Amino acid sequence: MKPEKAKEKTIFLAFFDILGTSVLLNNGEYQKVYDFYSEMVNLCNDSHTPIAIHNPLYGKQTLFRGLNNVMNDLADFNTPYQIINYNLNHAFFSDTFMIWIEVDGFLKPTLSGFLEKCCIVFCEAVRKGIALRGVISAGSAIMDNENRIYLGMPLAEAAKAEPQQNWLGVGLGRSILNIHPMDTKYLLPYFNHIKENIDKSKQLLGGWVLDWPSWWNHEYNDDVADYIHKMNKDKMFSRYYDNCLSFVDVSKQREVIWKVFSLFNVLHQIEYLFSLDDNIDDNQLQAKTHGTELLLSSDTKAFVNQVLKMNTSQWLDEESRNVLLNLQKGTIMIGGEEYELSSI
Numbered sequence: 001m002k003p004e005k006a007k008e009k010t011i012f013l014a015f016f017d018i019l020g021t022s023v024l025l026n027n028g029e030y031q032k033v034y035d036f037y038s039e040m041v042n043l044c045n046d047s048h049t050p051i052a053i054h055n056p057l058y059g060k061q062t063l064f065r066g067l068n069n070v071m072n073d074l075a076d077f078n079t080p081y082q083i084i085n086y087n088l089n090h091a092f093f094s095d096t097f098m099i100w101i102e103v104d105g106f107l108k109p110t111l112s113g114f115l116e117k118c119c120i121v122f123c124e125a126v127r128k129g130i131a132l133r134g135v136i137s138a139g140s141a142i143m144d145n146e147n148r149i150y151l152g153m154p155l156a157e158a159a160k161a162e163p164q165q166n167w168l169g170v171g172l173g174r175s176i177l178n179i180h181p182m183d184t185k186y187l188l189p190y191f192n193h194i195k196e197n198i199d200k201s202k203q204l205l206g207g208w209v210l211d212w213p214s215w216w217n218h219e220y221n222d223d224v225a226d227y228i229h230k231m232n233k234d235k236m237f238s239r240y241y242d243n244c245l246s247f248v249d250v251s252k253q254r255e256v257i258w259k260v261f262s263l264f265n266v267l268h269q270i271e272y273l274f275s276l277d278d279n280i281d282d283n284q285l286q287a288k289t290h291g292t293e294l295l296l297s298s299d300t301k302a303f304v305n306q307v308l309k310m311n312t313s314q315w316l317d318e319e320s321r322n323v324l325l326n327l328q329k330g331t332i333m334i335g336g337e338e339y340e341l342s343s344i
Contacts, residue, residue: 006144008152012114013100013141015158016040016121016134019168020234021095037092039128043121044090044099049114050083052182053107084109088117089145098150098158100143111138111176115186119215122170126216126227131240135161136210137173161204167193167243168228170210179208187211188254189261192314193243213251224248250314257315260307260324263300266291267323267332274334274344288344295327296341304328 018040024033086101086109099121103109118136125132141152157173165171171193179187190209216224225245232241250257273280273288280288294300304324312321323333331338 006142006147006149008140008142009102010105010139011100011102011141011143011152011154012109012111012136012138013098013154013158014114014118014121014134014136014170015098015155015162016096016132016170017162018095018097019131019133019237019240023234033095036128036130037097039130040097040121040125041090041092043124044088044097047088048085049088049101049117051086051101051103051113052110053082053084053104083113086113089143091145091148091150096159098155100154102143110180110182111136112180112182112186115183115210116215118170118210119186119212122210122212123216123219123224126168126224126231127220129227129231131168131231132170133162133165133168133240134158134170134210135165135173135205136170137161137175139175157204160202164195164198164203164205165193166195167240167247168231169193169244169247170212171205172208172210173204174206176206176208184258186215188251188257188315190247190250190257190315191317192250193247209247211251211254213248214254246314253310253312253315256307256310259303260316260320263295263303263327264320264323266294267327270295270332270344271334274339292341292344295332296330301328 018036021033021036024030084107086103088099088101090097090099099117101114115136118134122132122134135158137154137158139152139154139157141150141154143150143152154173154175157175161171161173172187187208188211189207191207193209194203194205213224225248228241228245228248232238270288270291273284273291276284304327307316308321308324308328316324326333326338327341330341332341332344333339
């Protein structure tokens, strides 16, 4: 009887490269490299990862009227999310390893539980002096553990995107399109980790990164910067460690960064609604009015003034800063033209 063929499944994947191992191997330090691998294997040996999924029964009591009392007692109509323990898988190849879970896309799983696991792996590696650089991706793949055959877009994306980064850290690939509010606890919008010489057409990294420093500060009492400084022993790669430390400082501003991100979402919505002209309906017109009032409010003006006085060079590019400068004076750029918000 032939063994059952591996099937294509939706996965969340984290692809990690252990930096500096080639130098150790060239110097004959095989035992140290082996110890690194052993530490990573131990970190990845958890049997499962809890993931929050959308409860398909939430708010649908009326659809199940007529069920007997036992069924009604078993059905959960009042909880929007449920927790499912997904099996955690891992595989190692030389100085690269990956962890992944296979999920059911129909249940609309959030990334948060998997992102937390990635934070744990990265932070524990730092504590053990192991330098990691990784990418998280998602999509359809064939993950045949029995035959060690792994195929799919998430793997290709992660493997190509991982060396496009100039730090110790974990970026998200372009395959991660939708970020659930639960996921934001572990993420930051960020672009400064991408190498400058990467062709834009070949750039596979998205605008999100794993905010592992926040997880570190929540779980540990010691200063992560001390660990990063101790790991920075090779001048050839010192920029990676310096950029990692810069992100640690950026992470301390995560509350401001997320507020700026939300503000830009309102701006983009206003731009879209403005483009509708006479085709705008009543609901859209109301949203446009409320959005404009928000942008003109004293709270928004005070917040924009605060941001413009901060050192935001690590996470706010010049174009975005100019948008805030325009907002500071009550204007917005639409289609290359400047408009007074009060007149929109």
